[in-house]
Amino acid sequence: MEQPSELLQRFARGDLDAFESLFRQFQGEVFRWIVRMVREHGAAEDLTIETFWRIHRAHARFDPERNFAAWARRIATNTALDYLKVARREVELPEDLPGSALGDPGVRRDVRERLGKAFGELPAKLRVAATLALIEEEPYQEIADALGISVGAVKLRVFRAVRLLRKQLKQLGVEP
């Protein structure tokens, strides 16, 4: 999304009206990015506020020539990572999905529960990379930009996440 450079310059100077304009313009985009990572609506709203709080505090460091959306996404990713490092939890799984790989509904439910537990126990960095790449199917380049790492490093994190999940599922008695 294109932003008038004057607006960004005013924001960088600490103008609250400019910040409000940017907030209104980008709150939805930042929220959607965060909710994909944390997968919890209420937490994502709080983290959107926290992200814009950090953006507001860092206004003097912002270069108006830069892309505001990309900068905001990077800050949002770090904010979500900080949250996930503290708030490890089981990932909520649907009651039933017709296309599941396993036949028996009882077994399916059990596997889903164990999968959610194992996924929730992944280190935050691996979990975010795996969530964005495998579940949300975001392009690797976008994930790399948001995390501030190379595409190769994203692929490595996804690979490590899958390997860890496989190990944890085996420990929980689930053979994939």
Add this chain to the structure above:
Amino acid sequence: MNDQKDDDKIRQLLKQNIRPVNQELESDLWPQMLRRLEERPAAVPWFDWALGAVVVLSIIWVPSTIPMLLYHL
């Protein structure tokens, strides 16, 4: 080879079983943001500043107090 197959199965399981989330922002968050901006930063009581100053001055003028201070930390 088997490892690769297992990995692919896990990718498939994840895609099929993780709950999709509602990605729509249902309300304007600006009023909450404004409240956050209006919150005053936590003020440090004057007594803490005075105590800090006493510690710094005692370190500068009487360096022999450093071991005692370290002992009490």
